[in-house]
Amino acid sequence: MIKTELLIIGGGPAGLAASLAAAEAGVSSIVVDRNQSFGGQLIKQTHKFFGSEKQYAKTRGINIAKKMIEDTHKYENLITLLCDTTVLGVYPDLVATCLKDDKYYKIKAQAVIVATGAYEKTLAFENNDLPGIYGAGAVQTLMNVYGIKPGNKIIMVGSGNIGLIVSYQLLQAGIKVEAVLEAAPRIGGYKVHAAKLRRYGIPIITSRTVLKAHGEKALEGITTIALNENWEMVAGSEEYYEADALCLAVGLSPLSNIFGMLNVEMKYIPELGGLVPVLRDNYMTSVENIYACGDVAGIEEASSAIVEGRLAGFYAANGLKRSLDDKEINDCKKQLQLLRCGPTGEKIRSGLEKRGEGNA
Amino acid sequence: MRIKHHPILDFPEKQKIAFYFQNKKVYGYEGDTIASALHALGVKELSLSVPLQRPRGFYCAIGNCSSCKMIVDGVPNVKTCVTPLKEGMNIRVQTDKGFLYD
Numbered sequence: 001m002i003k004t005e006l007l008i009i010g011g012g013p014a015g016l017a018a019s020l021a022a023a024e025a026g027v028s029s030i031v032v033d034r035n036q037s038f039g040g041q042l043i044k045q046t047h048k049f050f051g052s053e054k055q056y057a058k059t060r061g062i063n064i065a066k067k068m069i070e071d072t073h074k075y076e077n078l079i080t081l082l083c084d085t086t087v088l089g090v091y092p093d094l095v096a097t098c099l100k101d102d103k104y105y106k107i108k109a110q111a112v113i114v115a116t117g118a119y120e121k122t123l124a125f126e127n128n129d130l131p132g133i134y135g136a137g138a139v140q141t142l143m144n145v146y147g148i149k150p151g152n153k154i155i156m157v158g159s160g161n162i163g164l165i166v167s168y169q170l171l172q173a174g175i176k177v178e179a180v181l182e183a184a185p186r187i188g189g190y191k192v193h194a195a196k197l198r199r200y201g202i203p204i205i206t207s208r209t210v211l212k213a214h215g216e217k218a219l220e221g222i223t224t225i226a227l228n229e230n231w232e233m234v235a236g237s238e239e240y241y242e243a244d245a246l247c248l249a250v251g252l253s254p255l256s257n258i259f260g261m262l263n264v265e266m267k268y269i270p271e272l273g274g275l276v277p278v279l280r281d282n283y284m285t286s287v288e289n290i291y292a293c294g295d296v297a298g299i300e301e302a303s304s305a306i307v308e309g310r311l312a313g314f315y316a317a318n319g320l321k322r323s324l325d326d327k328e329i330n331d332c333k334k335q336l337q338l339l340r341c342g343p344t345g346e347k348i349r350s351g352l353e354k355r356g357e358g359n360a
Numbered sequence: 361m362r363i364k365h366h367p368i369l370d371f372p373e374k375q376k377i378a379f380y381f382q383n384k385k386v387y388g389y390e391g392d393t394i395a396s397a398l399h400a401l402g403v404k405e406l407s408l409s410v411p412l413q414r415p416r417g418f419y420c421a422i423g424n425c426s427s428c429k430m431i432v433d434g435v436p437n438v439k440t441c442v443t444p445l446k447e448g449m450n451i452r453v454q455t456d457k458g459f460l461y462d
Contacts, residue, residue, distance in 0.1 A: 034423065036444065041422075046368045060368070119424045129427075131404035131417025138421035138441075146396040147363045147371035173363045217415050218404040255424070 004030045004080070005320055007096055007109035009087050009258065012040020013302045014294025014309035015115035016068040021313025023075035025322040030107060031072075031079065032098060034086040039065025040117055041137060042302060044144040046172070047165050054335055055303035062144075064302075090258055094289060111289040111316045114259065115309060118252035118273060118295035123157065126212040132219030136166045136249035143173045151245025155222060156180040159204055161301075163249030164193035167202065170247075177202050178241055183209040183227055190344065210246070211238060219246055254296045262287050271351030273299030278355060282315035283308070291316050298355075300339075300348055307335045361400045379449040394440035394451055395421070395428050406430050406440060407454040430454050 006022050008015045011033035019029045037043060045061020056064040072079045085100040094112055098105045120135035122128065132151065134142075136158070139150045154175055156167045159182035167177050180197065185207050187194045194204060211225040211233070226237035253274045259266060265278045265286035277285045277292045284291050293312035294305035311332045318324040340348050363371055374390040381398065388397025395406065395418050405415040406428050418428035423442035432438040433450050436458025440451070 035442065119422075120420055122419070129409070129414060129416065131406070131415050133417075133419070135420050135425075138419060141421040142396060142399065143363065144369060146392060146400075147366075147369070148396050148400045149361045149363060150399075172367050174365065218417065 001095070001106040001108050002030065003108050004028060005110050006030070006113065006316055007032070007094075007107055007111075008113045008115060009090075009096070010040065010115035010117055010294070010296070011035075011038040011081060011083070012115060012117050012294065012305065013042055013064070013068070014117070014296075014305040014312070015040070015113070016072060017306045017309030018113045018115060018291075018293060018313035018316070019079045020068070020071055020075070021310040021328075022317045023072075023078040024328075025314060025317035025325070026078070027313075027317040027320055027322055028078045029080070030082060030109075032082045032085040032087055032096075032107075034084070036084055038069050038081055038083060041140075042068075044137070044140040045302070046144050046169055049303055051301075051303040051339055052335065054331075055306050055339070057303070061302065064306075087258065089261055090290075092262065092287075111291065111319055113291040113293060113309075113312050113316055114256075114277075114285075114296055115292070115294045115305075115312075116255040116258060116296045118299055119255050120248070121251045121253055123210060123248050123250050125210045127215070128210075128213060130213050130215050130219045131217070132215065132244055133213060133246045133248065136162050136247050139245070139247045140166055140169065143169060143175075149173060149175055150247070151219075151243070152176060153178055153243045154245040154247055155241055155243045156247045156249060157210060158182065158249035158251070159184075159187045159189055159194065159206070160249060160251070161189035161193060163247075164189040164197060166247060166249060168193065168196055171197075171200055171202075178243055180204040181208050181210065181224060182206045183231070185229070208239075209233075213246065219244055222246060252295065252299045254299065256296055259285065259290075259292070262290055264290060264292075267355060269298070269351050269354050271347045271354065272297075276355065279357070281357075282318070283312040284315070284319070289316075289319060298348070298351060304336060304339050304348075307332050307339065311336075361402065377445050377447050379445060379447070379451060381451045382453065383450075388445045392445040394430065394432065394438075394443050394445050394449065396441075397445045398440070398451070405453065410457050413455065429458070431458070436460070 006029035008031040042061040042065035051057040212223045226234040293308040419425045428441040431452040
């Protein structure tokens, strides 16, 4: 059995930030990730991030991942990164069972930070299981990690930031984006991203959704339909689009399965993406010494995940009897406040309030 | 289907990897997963759904949704979207829930 002070499950922005913060406080950690590499979904983000310098703003996601991994090397004695390792279970005595290269390992920790991230939602429509229908993240992975075109003629569903950014990335990869469909009457993401697409002449069609997909072995086209102000389908408004790929950017759900086997108190909060753990002020769940941060604790931007990860790392270190640097904590809290302010942060603020973090 | 020019990313030509898809010799490249190599070859149908035999491709590409499961070297239910491609691999479309063969 491997022993560690802190076990961090998930080596994306939140998990890596947590390991770095814990190391700054002098706590050793093992970060496990089931993927071949660390950085989570940052490794396919070719766009530059917003926010402040502390969350690596103006840096492309791919480079943020590289930078964070490099930073962990500065703490070689404290941080161990274990990739290609899937956590199968975490037990009440804080023993995690892991699978790596078809072998089982047990890791016994004094505290666990869950930073498992999120998975992509899908949409209900006829034939939505046809090959050629992908989540937005899959399209990004295929293009930006493997350098492969998901299709030649693509339709994007969802005009949130992910939908808009991935549409632009498709253009950069030389793929034709036929249209961006948005079920709501307004574009969901930042104007700056929408404007970029408009300049390339890509229509962003609001109040319209997918009714049906067509194709035998793979996608050949879709029928769309208009929605009225009550989100009801308008009969007779059907339009057909030819497409060999359909990209669904309709949101994410927290990947919170591990909490289920730990009896962590959960709450269903749509604004945070679904079922999320109830958190104390110090990012500890209802179960002693189990912490959560990043998308698994509520869907947000990677920038917020980095700051939340830092906070969870500091607090977990504090739980392991290291002193808490109030200045750092206050600084992180201020950063989160800034990231969540204004009209774009309204949804997350309302979600956090429902969870009982009124002043978050 | 491979991206040749990209304003931000470089995709230098990598070493070719030979493998078998439905007993036919095909090629992918170093760094590919099984699913990405097949996609680049235009193969989107990776398995058939068990009760209705409907075609299935990958959906999430990060090992979550299990829509990309195939038979790899005789082992069923391999998540091909996160399994690195290796020389000589034998990849088959999975049409049942999967059994362990000898």
